[in-house]
Amino acid sequence: MEQARSRSSPPLVSRTTEIDEPAFAAAFDALSSPRTTWSAPDDALVLGGGAAATLTASGTDRFAAIREATTELFEAGDVHAGTEAARPRVFGGFAFHEGACDGDPWKPFSEARFVLPRVQLTVADDGGAWLTVNAVGDDADVSAVEDRLAREVDRFAALDAADPADPPTDRAARSPRPGIRESRRTTSRAAWRESVAAAVDRIRDGDLRKVVLAQALEADLAADFPRAATLERLAEKYPDCHRYWFEPAGGESAFFGATPERLVSLRGRTVETDALAGTTGRGETPAEDEWLAQELLDDEKNVHEHELVAETVRDQLEPFAASVSAGERRVRRLATVQHLHTPITAELDADRHVLDLVEALHPTPAVGGLPPDRALETIRETEPFDRGWYAAPVGWIDAAGNGAFAVAIRSAVASRRRATLFAGVGIVSDSDPDREWDEVQLKYRPILDELEADASDSPDR
Ligand SMILES: C=C(O[C@@H]1C=C(C(=O)O)C=C[C@H]1O)C(=O)O
Numbered sequence: 001m002e003q004a005r006s007r008s009s010p011p012l013v014s015r016t017t018e019i020d021e022p023a024f025a026a027a028f029d030a031l032s033s034p035r036t037t038w039s040a041p042d043d044a045l046v047l048g049g050g051a052a053a054t055l056t057a058s059g060t061d062r063f064a065a066i067r068e069a070t071t072e073l074f075e076a077g078d079v080h081a082g083t084e085a086a087r088p089r090v091f092g093g094f095a096f097h098e099g100a101c102d103g104d105p106w107k108p109f110s111e112a113r114f115v116l117p118r119v120q121l122t123v124a125d126d127g128g129a130w131l132t133v134n135a136v137g138d139d140a141d142v143s144a145v146e147d148r149l150a151r152e153v154d155r156f157a158a159l160d161a162a163d164p165a166d167p168p169t170d171r172a173a174r175s176p177r178p179g180i181r182e183s184r185r186t187t188s189r190a191a192w193r194e195s196v197a198a199a200v201d202r203i204r205d206g207d208l209r210k211v212v213l214a215q216a217l218e219a220d221l222a223a224d225f226p227r228a229a230t231l232e233r234l235a236e237k238y239p240d241c242h243r244y245w246f247e248p249a250g251g252e253s254a255f256f257g258a259t260p261e262r263l264v265s266l267r268g269r270t271v272e273t274d275a276l277a278g279t280t281g282r283g284e285t286p287a288e289d290e291w292l293a294q295e296l297l298d299d300e301k302n303v304h305e306h307e308l309v310a311e312t313v314r315d316q317l318e319p320f321a322a323s324v325s326a327g328e329r330r331v332r333r334l335a336t337v338q339h340l341h342t343p344i345t346a347e348l349d350a351d352r353h354v355l356d357l358v359e360a361l362h363p364t365p366a367v368g369g370l371p372p373d374r375a376l377e378t379i380r381e382t383e384p385f386d387r388g389w390y391a392a393p394v395g396w397i398d399a400a401g402n403g404a405f406a407v408a409i410r411s412a413v414a415s416r417r418r419a420t421l422f423a424g425v426g427i428v429s430d431s432d433p434d435r436e437w438d439e440v441q442l443k444y445r446p447i448l449d450e451l452e453a454d455a456s457d458s459p460d461r
Contacts, residue, residue, distance in 0.1 A: 012076065012078070012079070012088060012140060013077070013079075013134070013136075014079040014135075015080050015145050016130050016132040019129050021123055021161065022160065023160040024045075024231070025228035027156065028047060030049075030156065032118075034054075034115055034248065035048065035245065036091045036244075036245060036246055037244065037256075038242075039244075040242050041239065041240050044085035044124050045125070047120070049118060049120075051116065051117065052134040053137075054114070055070065055112075057069070058112065060098055064355075067401075073136065074399035081132070083128070083130055085124060085130070086130045089396040089398045089403075090114040091115055091246070092115055092246060093246060094111065095111040096387035096389065096392040099111075100386050100389075100392075101386065101388050101389075105253060105388070105413040110248070117134060120133075120134065131149065131152055171229075176223075176453070178221040178225055178226060179222035180219045180220065180221060180222065182220045183218060183220070192433060192437055196213065198382070204429055208370070209428075210308050210369045210375065210426055210428050211427050212375070212425065212426050213379065213382055213424055214383060214387065214391065214424030215383075215440050216390075217421045217423075217448075218418065218421075219419045219448075221416075221418060221419060224417065231243065231256065237335045238258035238334065238335060238446065242395075242404075246394065253415040254414055255394075257408060257447065258410050259406045260334055260339065261274060261276045261366065261407040261409060262404070262405070262406050263358060263361055263362060263405040263406055264354065264361055264405050265405070266354040266402050269322075270346075271317065271320075271345060271347070271357060272345050273344045274342070275310035275326075275364075276341050276407075277308075277366040278299070278302035279296075279425070281337060281338070282334075282335070293333065301431070303329075309366045310329070312364060312365050313344055313364055314326060316364075317346045319360075320346070320348050320352060320360070321347060321349060322346075322347045323347050325344070326344045327344070328342070330342075335446070336446055351401070352401070353401035354402060354404075358393045362393050363376075367424065390422035391409055393407065394406055419447070424440065425443070
């Protein structure tokens with residue numbers, strides 16, 4: 001019994017060494033499932049393979065359960081990380097709400113699932129690559145971990161090296177997009193008009209202030225989904241976004257995307273977050289882009305929709321904070337859309353775990369609505385599909401309880417020959433169903449562009 005108890009807080013052994021940077025696709029393919037990739041603007045890229053530890057939870061207390069499990073996991077460690085970015089971190093995410101993973105394609109996903117990679121490649125944003133081997137519990141033997149690291153170093157040395165003369169776009173271009181054989185929408189235009197009209201009625205009746213309604217699009221692919229090439233193309237096209245890839249156990253499918261929306265990052269007592277809501281398209285010319293951006297900044301409906309998010313995020317941080325400050329509202333321009341964006345920072349009044357903030361903030365009215373309970377009820381009643389991890393928090397946690405989480409939008413679940421894409425829009429009192437429909441199609445673009453054989457042929461453009 002004593003032994004069983006000591007095993008429940010197992011030691012963690014982690015060893016890292018610097019290596020020559022391998023090519024992304026070669027490293028991705030060399031790692032075993034479950035694979036994780038995580039990359040944030042101006043931060044290191046992490047590729048994880050296998051699981052030294054897997055933490056899962058479900059239900060409304062899933063945030064608290066993961067917080068406790070990470071605290072226990074990181075309690076005792078023998079860690080030589082070499083570089084801060086290679087320190088042990090668990091990577092994963094949460095379901096949008098409890099029960100959101102009950103249907104397809106979410107069944108292999110858990111309502112909360114975090115992995116400490118068994119093997120991790122860390123590539124610093126200013127160059128330099130590190131290989132890490134982690135072990136927990138019975139495997140956590142220092143000399144066994146060091147031997148394993150030496151073997152992994154040999155294995156990675158044999159991979160194609162990263163080649164700055166062969167940029168990712170050129171490499172990815174040699175792996176064509178799969179093409180879509182057939183696609184199905186969860187929501188017809190008629191059903192959408194009805195749902196938006198019903199939501200607008202509830203808002204005008206004073207029952208709701210805002211609700212974010214989403215759709216899903218299921219696409220049968222004409223060829224195998226090119227996993228690494230897709231991630232490389234997203235990295236090239238969306239360098240300012242958080243890019244992520246999470247495989248559930250089994251590795252037959254993965255949830256991935258490139259999101260412009262940070263939920264929260266915590267380092268020490270410093271919190272950074274974004275209010276991101278209010279959307280317009282991109283222009284054909286720089287002048288048209290500017291015109292659209294200005295129109296967005298001046299548009300009452302979009303500003304109202306945005307301010308509900310910014311105010312709520314500030315209010316939700318208040319109870320934890322010694323100070324909260326919001327930057328100036330501005331336009332965030334992405335490859336496919338433009339958004340209203342307000343950066344928000346806070347200093348906490350006490351030490352906190354990042355999951356305390358994740359739990360307090362999720363779902364923000366950028367992906368849920370206001371009041372939160374009524375919005376959630378409307379979402380559940382209206383949407384004919386499961387959100388799973390779509391629009392939910394994904395990110396990492398370290399031993400100090402620091403972490404960074406993004407809102408998992410501009411995302412899809414992909415298996416070998418199928419992808420399910422998700423996109424939503426904020427509905428307020430003066431929302432027009434057809435304009436909101438068009439906005440949903442725009443928000444599919446980041447992922448759809450990587451699936452269609454020739455993106456310019458798309459009827460939805
Ligand atoms: C819900 C999504 O996006 C969110 C909704 C936005 C809006 O309604 O303007 C803008 C950015 C995101 O906060 C999505 O992309 O699926």
